[in-house]
Amino acid sequence: MLGAAFGIAMSFYGDDKIASLEKRMEQLDAHATSATALAKASQAEAASATERASQLEAQVALMQAEAKKPKSGGNSLTEPAPIAAAAYGLGRPAHDAEIAAWDVDVLPDGRGLPEGKGDVWTGEEVFVDACASCHGDFAEGVDNWPVLAGGFDTLADEDPVKTVGSYWPYLSTVWDYIHRSMPFGLAGTLSADETYAIVAYILYSNDLVDDDFELSHENFADFEMHNTDGFVVDDRPELEYSEWSSEPCMENCKEQVEVTMRSVFLVETPPEGGSNSVMNPGTLDEDLPVFSAGQDETSLSDENVKTASSTELVSE
Ligand code: HEC
Numbered sequence: 450m451l452g453a454a455f456g457i458a459m460s461f462y463g464d465d466k467i468a469s470l471e472k473r474m475e476q477l478d479a480h481a482t483s484a485t486a487l488a489k490a491s492q493a494e495a496a497s498a499t500e501r502a503s504q505l506e507a508q509v510a511l512m513q514a515e516a517k518k519p520k521s522g523g524n525s526l527t528e529p530a531p532i533a534a535a536a537y538g539l540g541r542p543a544h545d546a547e548i549a550a551w552d553v554d555v556l557p558d559g560r561g562l563p564e565g566k567g568d569v570w571t572g573e574e575v576f577v578d579a580c581a582s583c584h585g586d587f588a589e590g591v592d593n594w595p596v597l598a599g600g601f602d603t604l605a606d607e608d609p610v611k612t613v614g615s616y617w618p619y620l621s622t623v624w625d626y627i628h629r630s631m632p633f634g635l636a637g638t639l640s641a642d643e644t645y646a647i648v649a650y651i652l653y654s655n656d657l658v659d660d661d662f663e664l665s666h667e668n669f670a671d672f673e674m675h676n677t678d679g680f681v682v683d684d685r686p687e688l689e690y691s692e693w694s695s696e697p698c699m700e701n702c703k704e705q706v707e708v709t710m711r712s713v714f715l716v717e718t719p720p721e722g723g724s725n726s727v728m729n730p731g732t733l734d735e736d737l738p739v740f741s742a743g744q745d746e747t748s749l750s751d752e753n754v755k756t757a758s759s760t761e762l763v764s765e
Pocket of ligand 1: 579580582583584594595596597613623627631639647
């Protein structure tokens with residue numbers, strides 16, 4: 450009885466077990482197949498990655514070889530860049546129209562000027578239309594916009610009026626600047642003829658030409674500006690730098706040193722930003738004495754000088 454029961458149980462168990470083992474085998478088989486497929490795939494991937502890497506290496510070697518080649522013409526900055534299109538595959542030659550659009554500079558001798566002309570009267574019309582809202586009908590400047598006329602003989606003043614007429618040494622700068630950048634906010638909208646006319650009108654506003662004047666690319670270079678000779682070549686490197694770079698005197702340089710003036714300069718950064726510098730005579734701490742230049746000497750006692758936040762020693 451017990452044996453029969455066991456036998457039955459065994460055979461039940463055995464069937465179950467076999468079925469599940471068979472299932473398990475199938476699963477394992479399937480896994481094995483897909484694992485093999487995966488392994489094959491990754492082998493292929495690895496092979497193509499290796500191939501890609503060697504391609505990249507070859508490309509890098511090419512670029513390095515290209516970079517090592519001597520640049521055309523050595524160190525000159527104005528030489529054309531080496532042609533590296535083969536290695537980089539970037540860019541294209543600029544079109545003539547693109548170069549022309551950039552190549553707008555005008556030189557003092559008139560090089561770079563386009564052909565054209567314009568007279569004072571046409572210039573006045575264009576100027577009143579396009580420029581006067583900021584620079585005034587007569588180039589005298591509206592509010593704080595730049596003044597373009599007048600100011601002659603003020604250049605040596607403390608507050609010189611530097612205008613096209615009084616200050617600018619070359620007419621080419623006027624033509625170039627206006628054609629390139631004005632009207633403010635609408636740069637590049639003026640034709641060559643309009644620019645000639647405007648420049649003629651600005652010269653007229655400065656009393657540098659009569660009202661029948663016409664400016665053109667032909668008479669441009671002949672025009673001499675008021676302040677052409679007002680600029681000098683900076684010769685400080687030759688004449689002064691050697692003096693400044695010599696050994697400074699640090700001891701007994703003057704026989705007598707005398708305090709003639711004191712400056713107080715408070716710099717305090719306000720929490721709201723900006724600057725809050727106060728120059729003497731400003732409102733200062735009560736204990737801090739205030740002097741001004743030319744003050745009588747009695748107030749320049751040792752005591753005062755010691756309390757000063759900074760002392761300027763001026764020697765005669
Ligand atoms: C909206 C106002 C405005 C208009 C319109 C305008 N400008 Fe100007 N202009 C300026 C300002 C602002 C400057 C100063 C720009 C700077 O310093 O960067 C200037 C500078 C100049 C200067 C140089 C002045 C100097 O001494 O440095 C000239 C020349 C000039 N403008 C001419 C013209 C002409 C010509 C026109 C018309 C075609 C014109 N501007 C229209 C605002 C204007």
